[in-house]
Amino acid sequence: MKKSTYVSFVLLFLAVMFISQNVFATLYTVQVQNYSFNPSSLNVVVGDTVKWVWVNGSHTTTSSTIPPGASSWDSPINSSHQTYTYPVTIAGSYNYVCTPHASMGMVGSFVAAMPTLQVTPPSQHVAQGAGTTNFSVVSNSSWTALSDTSWCIVTPSGSGNGTITANYQANPTNAQRTAMITVTVNGIPSQMVSVVQDGTVGVNDQNATSFTLYPNPVKDKLTITSGSSRAVEGRISVFDLNGRQIAGPVIISGASATIDFSGFADGVYFLRITTAEGNSIQRITKQE
Numbered sequence: 001m002k003k004s005t006y007v008s009f010v011l012l013f014l015a016v017m018f019i020s021q022n023v024f025a026t027l028y029t030v031q032v033q034n035y036s037f038n039p040s041s042l043n044v045v046v047g048d049t050v051k052w053v054w055v056n057g058s059h060t061t062t063s064s065t066i067p068p069g070a071s072s073w074d075s076p077i078n079s080s081h082q083t084y085t086y087p088v089t090i091a092g093s094y095n096y097v098c099t100p101h102a103s104m105g106m107v108g109s110f111v112a113a114m115p116t117l118q119v120t121p122p123s124q125h126v127a128q129g130a131g132t133t134n135f136s137v138v139s140n141s142s143w144t145a146l147s148d149t150s151w152c153i154v155t156p157s158g159s160g161n162g163t164i165t166a167n168y169q170a171n172p173t174n175a176q177r178t179a180m181i182t183v184t185v186n187g188i189p190s191q192m193v194s195v196v197q198d199g200t201v202g203v204n205d206q207n208a209t210s211f212t213l214y215p216n217p218v219k220d221k222l223t224i225t226s227g228s229s230r231a232v233e234g235r236i237s238v239f240d241l242n243g244r245q246i247a248g249p250v251i252i253s254g255a256s257a258t259i260d261f262s263g264f265a266d267g268v269y270f271l272r273i274t275t276a277e278g279n280s281i282q283r284i285t286k287q288e
Contacts, residue, residue, distance in 0.1 A: 025186060026142060026159075030108065031055050032077040035101045037108035044112050045141045046091050047186045054082040059098040059106070067092025067112075074099075088112045115141040117185045119164070121281065122239040122270050123194045128171045135164040135193050141185045152179035152195050166195050174199040192244070211273055211280060217287035220262035224252065224273070234275035238284075240267070249274075261286050 026048045031038045033055035044050065052061045058078040066072060067090045075084035077098075088094075091114045098106040117139045124133040137143060142159045151169040158164075164183065171177055176199050184190040212225045224236060236257060237248035250259055252273070261269075264286045271282040 025049060027051055028110075029053055030061075032059050032061065032098070033057060035098070035104050035106045037061075037096075037098070037106065040108045042110035044088055044110050045115050046088055046112055047115060047141070048112070049085055049087050050110060051083060051085045052077050054078060059101065061096055061108075062099050063094065063096050064107075065093070065095045066090075067094070070094070113140055115139070115185045115187050117141070117143060117183065117188060117191055119183045119191045119193050121193070121283075122244075123196055123272060123281065124166070125196045125272075125281065126168060126198070128198045130168060130170040132165055132167050133195060135166070135181070135183075137162045137164060137183065139185060143183055143185045145181055145183045147179050147181050149177075149179040151177075152181075152197075154181055164193075168195055168197060171197050171199050211282065213271070213282055213284060217285040218261045219286075219288060220260060222259045222261050222284065223256060224259070224271070225256040226252070234273060237272045237274075239270045239272065 026044070028042050028044055028048060028050050030042070030050060030052045032052050034057040037052070042050065052075075054077045058076075060074060060076050061084055062074040063072045070090040070092065073084070073086055073096075075081065077084060088110075091112050093109065093111050095107065095109045097108075117137070120136050124135070126133055137158060138161050140160065142157065144157045145154045145164050146156070147154045147166070151171075152166055154166045155162075155164045164181065166179070166181065168179065177197050179195045179197075181193050181195065182190050183193070214223055214225075216222075234252045235249035236252055236259065237245050237250075238259065240246050246264070246269075247259060250257055252275075259271075261284075266286050266288060269284045269286060271284055273280045273282065
């Protein structure tokens with residue numbers, strides 16, 4: 001690789017990282033004036049920042065009750081000290097006052113929640129031609145999404161519950177290909193989902209053999225049976241809600257196969273069943 005190309009790549013990577021870090025956190029502004037904090041209450045997420053801004057008068061922002069492990073604060077807010085910022089690092093309830101005017105009701109609070117993220121389904125299987133597919137995001141925070149391929153472009157960011165739209169190009173090759181999409185919220189592990197696209201000789205899921213899965217919910221043994229009257233050859237893989245493959249591939253040869261769910265935690269899982277006729281995704285609930 002030429003030096004100039006390498007430098008350009010490094011600069012691009014740093015720029016993306018800088019933008020991503022700034023997307024994650026939210027800055028909340030509280031105006032300080034005679035004789036109130038506005039807004040007087042907030043709901044924030046760990047990683048956000050609260051900033052008090054002077055409007056008039058001579059006041060303080062002083063913590064009164066805060067969660068264990070959180071840092072206390074006591075700062076003047078007046079014409080000489082017009083702002084104070086507090087990065088939120090601990091979940092819980094925070095109460096604060098203006099020391100000279102607390103008896104006049106100049107009090108405020110905010111509640112900090114831990115960030116959450118859930119992206120479903122773990123994989124979308126699409127045909128060879130160009131098109132779009134969607135993933136659902138459930139979160140209480142700002143998030144970013146990044147595809148590892150140039151042929152699949154995704155919604156770059158969002159806040160709270162939303163949808164990631166993946167726009168994919170036609171696959172000009174015979175081989176199936178996969179785009180991995182990383183969804184990130186600051187402070188918790190990233191989640192990965194995928195777009196799996198058929199090649200020019202691929203087949204659609206609509207042509208795949210149908211399967212019956214029972215019992216669902218499952219406690220220990222899950223049985224997968226083919227709806228075909230003939231023997232079926234294929235592979236079965238199990239994914240969790242984070243898109244991680246946690247079991248398989250299990251070979252199905254004949255009319256049925258069995259997967260042991262007894263060691264899995266309660267929750268929702270997805271089975272990807274691949275045969276010569278195509279692919280299908282099945283949703284399974286593990287429940288004791």
